Amino acid sequence: MLFSTQAFLLGFLPPTLALFYLCAGHRTARQAVLVAASLLFYGLWNWRFVPALVALTLANWALGRAWAVTGRRLWPITGIVLNLTILFTFKYAHFFAESLDWATGRPPPAWTILLPLGISFFTFQKIAYHADLLRGARPVRGMLDFLEFVTFFPQLIAGPIVRHSEIVPQFGTSPRGPAMWENLSRGTMLLLLGLAKKAGVADTLALTCNPLFAHAATGATPNLAEAWVAALTYTLEIFFDFSGYSDMAIGMALMFGLRLPFNFDVPYRATSIRAFWQRWHMTLSRFLRDYVYIPLGGNRHGLVRQMTNLMATMMLGGLWHGAGWTFVAWGALHGAGLAVNHVWTRTGLRLPALAGWAVTMLFVIIGWVLFRAPDFPTAGRVLRGMAGLGGLGHTRILDAAVFWVALAVALIGPSSQDAMLRMLRPSPLVAVPAAIAFVFMLLLIGGRIPDAFIYFQF
Incomplete structure (x- = not known):
């Protein structure tokens, strides 16, 4: 049962909440x-x-x-x-x-x-x-x-x-404490935000992204436009899909009076690869740091040992994501990026923030191609297309409005925790449009075949 289905949102969650609060004392x-x-x-x-x-x-x-x-x-x-x-x-x-x-x-x-x-x-x-x-x-x-x-x-x-x-x-x-109603309201809003990210944004972007990667998997080298649209839509899709799941999970936990750690903090605004991993899948990052990198020796035994530890940690992190050599290579790529980032920082050199962001995002986008592709040949064809080796060409984003809104939210908008736990104030003026949005999302997901969250495969 998926979070983003009518069966879960109408048939499972409400009775579970009701029974929980009946027994809350x-x-x-x-x-x-x-x-x-x-x-x-x-x-x-x-x-x-x-x-x-x-x-x-x-x-x-x-x-x-x-x-x-x-x-x-x-x-x-x-x-x-x-x-x-x-x-x-x-x-x-x-x-x-x-x-x-x-x-x-x-x-x-x-x-x-x-x-x-x-x-x-x-x-x-x-x-x-x-x-x-x-x-x-x-x-x-x-x-x-x-x-x-x-x-x-x-x-x-x-x-x-x-x-x-x-x-x-x-x-x-006890969940019936003074914060009960605020927890329920803020948790519901986080749940709604996550649902909108998943069903409204990620699943819509997938309609453009999936056929482009599938076409490359048949042996065709995409043209420049197709390759970049495939890479960019997946970059946004995986963020909205996984952060949407995290928002829904954290929101539902809050509805039961429990606080879970946040998992994303506007990662696509990072100006270095190290900052990216401090903002992306943060609970995995700290697990790898505390239970793999530090036990291996961390940075305590010299530069060469530290670089080796970074590579080993990120390769294991890549393998954790999936049983495939493309995931191992993706982890190795990020391990190498973190190692270079560390050496660069030690030299005392600094890039302007905009340049650091551009380099980081290019690195992350290239990495996502390797992560998304079913095998190395497919990844190679998409990357060749991004380099222009498949010709210029053109392509179409099925819902360009969703793409541009998603890009703006990822680069400019506040993090989910800032938006829902700090900036938003419970009010009937918020509740009414939120209820309308919830009904709209229920109708939207009712008219689609539900797509599993990307991270369910891991």
Whole structure:
């Protein structure tokens, strides 16, 4: 069940909210409602994975309890190994077997493994939990707290990647406090904003972007206009799609009285690649920093070691996005960009802000071509087209108005958190047009075949 469907917005979310607030005065009851609703939500995707999700969650909780009783590092280490094994088996076993077969000239493996939805996100949450225990974090969560932490449906499938220390302490606070109505109103507005980003902008841009990449995948080199339109529409599509999901997740959590960390902060205004990663998918960036880059040594062992750590971290980050060499190459590209950015900064040289922004955006757009293309030949053809090697030509954006509005919002507009949590003031003057916009979005999504969020595949 997608967030951006009538079934979810009218049939799942309202009764879940109503039942939650009916039980809000009793902690165990309201947590049980959220856990049950979350498992139902996950089961509507594929009920066969629900027992696996519950079993893995309880196994991780039991390992945490064993650490609390014995103090032996064996238990959190076992938890980390368990989650990495599960992630590798489901997401990467076929990919590496296929790569090995290709390298040795053998036919690709005949077997496949069905990927559980959201596995990259909920395994990372558990890995972070066990890593924090290893570092001396003392709180060991109760079973119901841990179940809600892992399965909470707004962030279960595609994040944000939430740490136990950020959300579990909130479970003890009644959502019926003084901020209840403000949380409900601001959460609803964030939900609406995310829905507009996804259904109104990202899915509309995809109607132009997808056929252009599909045409390049057939072996044709796009002309200059086609290649740049493909690259630019995807650059905007992935931002509005994923930030739209994040806004919806954060907004729904707020409606339940819970605050999730924000995931985007106007990344396309960054004037360096380092600043871009401080603004894009921020919860993944900090996970990679805290649980990969710093444990590898960070910047503590000289420049060469730091550059190596950056490359390794970003290549692993690329592989996390998908089991494909294009994702690894995309991560390596960003790792190299971060390394160059660091060396440049150490020299004391500075680019004017506008020049820094232009270089950063060109780098990011080229990277998105590699990220979006199904294989290296397709990416190469699109990049050749962007260089003008396919001729000048022309093309058409199916809804140019949406494209220009999206570009303006991405480059000029405020971040979602600034717009909805700081600038906007609850008022009937806002509620009425918001309600009209919500009805319009319901009609829009009702007339389309729903498109899954891009990050659901990761």
